[in-house]
Amino acid sequence: MSASSTSPLIRNAWYAAATSAEVGRTLLGRHLLGTPVVLYRTEAGEPVALLDACAHRQFPLSRSALVGDDIRCGYHGFTFASSGECIHIPSSPRIPRDAHVRRFPLVERHDMLWIWPGEPALADPSRIPDCPWLDGSAKVSYYAHLRAHYQLLIENLLDFSHVPYVHHDQQGHPELARVIPRAREHGDTVVSTRIMRESSTPPLWSDVMGLPLGAPMDHDQRFEFRAPSAVCIRQAVWASKVPERRYPFSTTHFMTPDGCGATHYWSWVSLEWEGVDPATLERMDRGAREVADQDVVALEAQQALHDRLRDGAVAHGVVSVPFDAGSLLTRQVLARMAERERETAPEPRSAAS
Ligand code: FES
Ligand SMILES: [Fe+2]
Structure with a gap:
């Protein structure tokens, strides 16, 4: 599909x-x-x-x-x-x-x-997505004009089982692809949550939070798709068994279709603990850019193949697994919003009037 x-x-x-x-x-x-x-x-x-x-x-x-x-x-x-x-x-x-x-x-x-x-x-x-954590100063931003449909970006952001594969050099840790989030709908919002225990600290979080590389780490994630244009991921990591020293952070993503098949993509990473120094922010900026660029490359390759398969002669299909529950809910929410919009659209004026 x-x-x-x-x-x-x-x-x-x-x-x-x-x-x-x-x-x-x-x-x-x-x-x-x-x-x-x-x-x-x-x-x-x-x-x-x-x-x-x-x-x-x-x-x-x-x-x-x-x-x-x-x-x-x-x-x-x-x-x-x-x-x-x-x-x-x-x-x-x-x-x-x-x-x-x-x-x-x-x-x-x-x-x-x-x-x-x-x-x-x-x-x-x-109705503007409320993201008060973006008012903090310890944050970095990214922009790309992504040659892919915005739904692909939303699904990428709701399904972090891609992280150990697309971003293995930066922030991939094995639990990201093992612990299935619990996804549910609240009106036009899809929320998905999980806690991953005793995973190994990846390079980016080791550099930014100062946790030893590969040491056991717990990771808490809450994904929120605020349809149709924002995905907010509130997260925290901490050294396993040291929950009193948490490192909370948020990644906030805005997607705006250009209407010609591409998407304006902004993302912010906000570091929400006290005392973030400029060197840490600079490392975060570099890491966030590399990660976002990797997603852009993956999504553009996926979109190009979708286009070729759609236009080709070979029948094809896709399968979903339990990890895809959040992504499937985002499709339902978007379809419902589009249907509502069709029902409330003003009647087109007749040519004679
Ligand atoms: S097109 Fe703008 S003034 Fe003529
Ligand atoms: Fe990604």
């Missing part, structure tokens, strides 16, 4: 559009959910997301000029306010009533900008 044929895009949801640091006084164009969007900040620092297409002849506004808080189109000079309204046309004293571009709801939270590409009236900011 190909992920690209089973997981439709869900528009009525909050998605990460960019990190806070990426968006400033330079126009940033980005494809999100099949929609070209231009992002920038007003002089007062308010983030803005507009459709990246001029209302005149659809020139990209991201290739235009930011003048104060307004965008002056780089083709014929129509000027749009941050509301999306056209406020000036050099070649016409009259501004047509429909001369505006769509402005998207956009909220800044946890060093990310969150966009709502669907029905604006439904955009409730309380």
